[in-house]
Amino acid sequence: MQRPRFNDARTPHLAARLVPPFSFRDVTMRVFPLVADTARLQQFVDRHLNLIAPEPVGRFEVALPFVYLQLVRYGKMSVDAGGGWISQHEVNFTIPLAWYARHAGSLVFKDWAYFTPYMLVDSPLSMTTGREVGGWPKTLGAVIDDYAARRTTVTLDPEERDRRDVLLQIDADGAETGVRGVIGRASTWAARSVDILRASGHLRDRATLPDALRMFERLSRFVVDLHTASPYWLALNLKQFRSATRPELVDYQAFVATKLQLEHIRRVGLAGSGALLLGDVNCGARVELHERGEFPLVDALGLAVAATRRDAGGQRIDQLAAVFPFQLEFDMHYPHGEVLAWRTGHSNGWRTSDGSPAAPTSDDDAPRFVAYPGENFEASAPGRSTDANLCVLPLLADRTKLQAFCDAYLNEPLATSPYRVEAWGAYAYLLVTSETARCVELVVPVRWYQRDVLHGVALVPVYSCCDRAAAAIARSEIDGIPTLPAAIAGPLGRESLADGDGPLLTVRTEVLASPGRRAEVAPLLEIVRNSQAEAASTPALLLSDTFPARRLHEQRRIAESVPDRRIDLCAPLRTLTLKQFRDAAAPSTACHQSVILGERAPERVSALAELEHIEVRLHEFPGQPLVKTLGLRWRAVDVGGPVEVYVFEPCRPFHVQTTLRRGIGHELVVRAGSDAWWVPPLLPADDEAVHAKDLEPQVLLESLLRAHRTSP
Structure with missing residues (x-):
């Protein structure tokens, strides 16, 4: 399949340097497993993955009753081909999944995967590249470490101009002390153990014995590989971009899997092991989530809430149930991704990476944008x-x-x-x-x-x-x-x-x-x-x-x-731009290109x-x-x-x-998966152009x- 070349005329030097593969050095990751309701999590996964995934992609089921809150510091993120490098902080909420593929009419376990629907970074370059190449749902935020107070604060304002934008606060010494608190958390953990065994396949009603053995073997190999080989995390993203003509639809949508290779693992261990010895499964940590409309995480992901309070302004603050937090220090290699399936409004259904039909759809089945709860990147409505x-x-x-x-x-x-x-x-x-x-x-x-x-x-x-x-x-x-x-x-x-x-x-x-x-x-x-x-x-x-x-x-x-x-003082202001996004598997090419004619007209x-x-x-x-x-x-x-x-x-x-007043965007030409343009019906000529x-x-x-x- 001949994909079009990605056009870098706007920023020739910058565009050539910010493409995978990447090398990540001196990565420090703190992971807080947050207790979550498995049924609610599965509903989230079904709505955002399974209900739209074609059969060749497979099916995804929640592997554990947890959402991983991960705080990551990247010491050096560089392009393998050379050039400059980035250092950044990242905060994400990740769901561990079991990935099944259909074989001989049955679903067979394929691998573990990780789905990250919410992510904040403090680097604009990383945000832009991550969204447009790999499909990572990144937005900007800031991570503020107060080492004296042993506190980490996450805000939605990367410039830290408004501390009211706090999303998350983690206190390393903030867990409840005393016998009652320790016993309460231990009993909660014991109650969750059965859910964990069931989700991992050992007590799962529908799991076959080969499935359970295969899942246990993969999980055991990962744990052993942390010290003996080169393990990987398989990241799964739904890469998608809204249409300028109809923002409820997509110009491009794809399932992208990226195998993140862990290298030179220097440290793996529990955080706050001293508190753990006293029976505190929180390892001394307290995680508080501030109510934010952009990230309705408790309701969307079914997170368990240990306690709730209100601040002076009346904002709700939920203390989340985090168990056995741990940390890792390692290097990592970020390769090209694998496009499992993709589609556009003109592809006649899902296509495999080579352009072959994966799941045909009817002509009127236009692919819709799948928004995560709270996602606020809406286009201004035409006519507004x-x-x-x-x-x-x-x-x-x-x-x-x-x-x-x-x-x-x-x-x-x-x-x-x-x-x-x-x-x-x-x-x-x-x-x-x-x-x-x-x-x-x-x-x-x-x-x-x-x-x-x-x-x-x-x-x-x-x-x-x-x-x-x-x-x-x-x-x-x-x-x-x-x-x-x-x-x-x-x-x-x-x-x-x-x-x-x-x-x-x-x-x-x-x-x-x-x-x-x-x-x-x-x-x-x-x-x-x-x-x-x-x-x-x-x-x-x-x-x-x-x-x-x-x-x-x-x-x-x-x-x-x-x-x-x-x-005429109210002549329309029109823009003409090449809308394009890099292909995850071959970033020097474009997975989608179109020429968009936008319009904003002064009314007064x-x-x-x-x-x-x-x-x-x-x-x-x-x-x-x-x-x-x-x-x-x-x-x-x-x-x-x-x-x-x-x-x-x-x-x-x-x-x-x-x-x-915002007008409707128009596509003059479109192409995806091919270097041939598709030309929609042509627009009438602009009378103002004749005068000018x-x-x-x-x-x-x-x-x-x-x-x-x-x-x-």
């Missing part, structure tokens, strides 16, 4: 309107470079389709948008053609970041705009700007600064007003000899090109004003060579630091307060400003 602030900062660029980017990003993949794009104008636009979240993106205007007939105009996102993880995930996986979570600070885009000088916006995010170095959170972008530092050429600060003349020429050309007619413009004396500073990291890729025309560049910092002077930047065919985006923006100033 939100108040927004929009700042537009035009940056002069090289036309040849802009077209070269458009060719590499869209025209080359679309060579066999009826579509092509053409860079429109001599600018790239830095947009700062604030709705439910604040986003910063760099876009290139294009005119797109259908069979060489001008069909519309749109903005192609080159780089995008957002200050909320849920919004970044939705933009990436639904709208097809690859977006990285970032810390965005400052008033620009959020409110009307007050008078004054200094920083208006700063963007910090995780970046791979250079090959062979650890990823770090670093400044990517600053926007300032009335910079006090007068530019002077020095060995560390280079001034452009050509920028002043180029900018003056553009100002005169634009002034002479402004049309007489008024431009309440305020519009120019921004004066603005300066943009862009840090050019090797993994994100935005200046070189687009040929951005800089006024100065600082070469004295670890990375080059380019200084730009935008041409006629402005700020708009408006109301944006002889103009440039900057001319339209200038006209918009003039129309606003002269209106009564």
